[in-house]
Amino acid sequence: SEKLQLAVLIITHDMSVVRALADEMYVMQGGNIVESGEVQHIFANPKHEYTRTLLDSVPKFDMQYASSGDSYESIEEVAKAIAKNISESPGSESPVVEVQGVSVKYSHARFSKNSNKLALANANLRINSGSTLALVGESGAGKTTIAKLISGQIKPNSGLVLLNGENLNRLNNKARRQALSRIGYVFQDSGSALNPRKTIGWSIAEPLLLHTNLDANERLERVEEMLNQVQLPVEFASRFPHELSGGQRQRVGIARALILQPSLLIVDEPTSALDVTVQRCVLNLLHDLQQKYRYACLFITHDVGVVQEVASEVAIIRNGSVQYIS
Template identity: 45%
Template sequence: MPPNAVTSGSVVLDGHDTLSLSQRELRKLRGKKVAMIFQEPMTALDPLYPIGEQIAEAITAHQSTPKDKARSRALELLQMVGLPDPKKRISHYPHQLSGGQLQRVVIAMAVSCEPELLIADEPTTALDVTVQAEILELIRDLAERLNAGVLFITHDMGVVADIADRVIVLRDGSVVEEGEVHEIFATPKCDYTQHLLSSVPYLGQAQVSEGGDLERTDWVLNMDNVTISYPGRWGSPPYMAINNVSLSVGKGEVLGLVGESGSGKSTLGRCAVGLLKASSGHVKVCGTDITHISNRKLRPARKRFTMVFQDPASSVNPRETIGEIVGKPLRVHTSDNPSSIKARVEEMLERVRIPANWTGRYPHELSGGQRQRLGIARALILNPELLVADEPTSALDVSVQATVLELFKELQAELGFSCLFITHDLGVVEMLADRVAVLKSGQLIEVGYTADVLHNSKEEYTKRLVLSAPVPDPEAQLARRKAFAAL
């Protein structure tokens, strides 16, 4: 903890009260007795060193192991955690790996000295459902192999149902409920626990309509045979991120775009709003073909379509006030006077449940959920026809996520905008989307009405996605895990 933290009580680890130990004494416990998997693997790793060196350093820091043997052990660990092609990737830098692969590296580092206690802090928060299922299985398998205890910190009640034996529910720094996992989920006694469980969007919870007429002409977004590729390095062939994808979003429709990490979802979303150019094919938004249009000519059309980004903190200017952030689209695209802009900003803030008198505050003064609502307010201030929402709730806890999703549904019904909703959470898709498109390795493999795709899919890949999505029921989740393993 930082030096200004005041602690009391005791934390006993293997007979030692860690609160009374010096840093030198703590170092003897770390690695061998206790290790930690951090929430954000990219920030937990040093970008300047290959992953193999970083794992080897964790070994030599706590054991008297020669460097060559530590590297061999690092390779064994990467094989154990299921990193693809570990002999090649051991020399890779963190930025060369995907989120799921980075999480495996962090897990390999944590178990390198075979600790007795493994603390996993939100290790699957930003991962897609199939990678999440694999990481949970990996942690479960490693804990059994090492005979280690696991303290698993998460806000995902489906994950709790999947991995936990016992559950402690924490609110405002206090334990409000504790018990065996089946007991907590079957008969939660605390109102807060009941609220958490009721806030979880999961498959089978929402009512979705089946069938319908796909023949329509009022398309707001039309992507026709779009391919997006990046040039290769040092004479290597180009990397194809999107391969010949065609999809459309109708007026007032919400189309859910799902797929694993690295499937090209965000790339396709950024192309839809002109942030990336298609290598071939055509992109037509709100009646304007933006495929090869210059940025100068694209600018006037931008008021008709917009985007909500995945990370609300990094998508706003920390030096601007809330009022300046939300009002900027009006200042750029309209000739409204300052008083009119101020009134419109205050109205939009109230609409997204942020007090109108907060216009003078800065983004760091808001919580994660409030910052995401700020992003939605900025995106909708011009009443756009199309909104591209890129994983807008992936990093939020379940109660905040439920609030943001409910707000999104209300605004979509009220304003009638069309939406391309990018997410890896199939429960959210079932709740919001009229239709679903499934992307795999840059290719569109399935598109159709939500009920048809999620509950009657003929594609093996989609079935794996559906079975990977955890549900907040230990018995049902065990059955789903077995079905997933059988695929």
């Protein structure tokens, strides 16, 4: 913008982006501008309560990086910088998931008989019960491939995937289905993850319909219990997705993912579409629920600032290769 002498309007809920790129800022709440001025002045001395809440909710690493002027030459340096801010220990509990020397290739037979893309190369991961592994990488790095691999959506070309000590590829269909029911999945887009024609209660209860023999009353009891756990009113069971906010829909997604009491929760960019105040609430909720249920968690993100808030370990993935684990 300086070279071309352009005026730039940035619309964002990411306060670290504001600090890094903007000269002036306007803070809006409920359709009104509640504060405006120079970025450095507002960050140093916010006047409005909503502005202070926004700034207090920003992950510390984001703010430190935006204000320090540091630059990282390699992905390993990023991992080390993140690791300095992680205070929790992965602990010594037994592994729930082990990925051992896994490689995955995608075939492009439409174009060439020998056209294969290596999506994962000799990947190794381990997640213990009660711990959270943050998998960090840019778009296309292989994060989603690992999630699909662990959740049984794809099979490896080589290597092993162990879930609670069982090799998924050696199980028959019935045993494999039962093993995979122990995995919960929270999707990035909470809106499209919920059936718009079904009530919230139906969506949360769907895993119970597929994997248990509970009757309607028992399913309703479990749904109401999970709504309480994710801090939503039980009356929401009769509502539809479009009647909820983005943060509320994400809580519904968490309730559905935990309804079968999984041993592993895969969380895919759960806060990327949320403003920082709602993001903070969702991250705190995930932390509290893990402390209660002691599930292992694979937390997929490209936001390094979120990592220190949730993770006990961090893995960096680039071009299908896990390059650093701390």
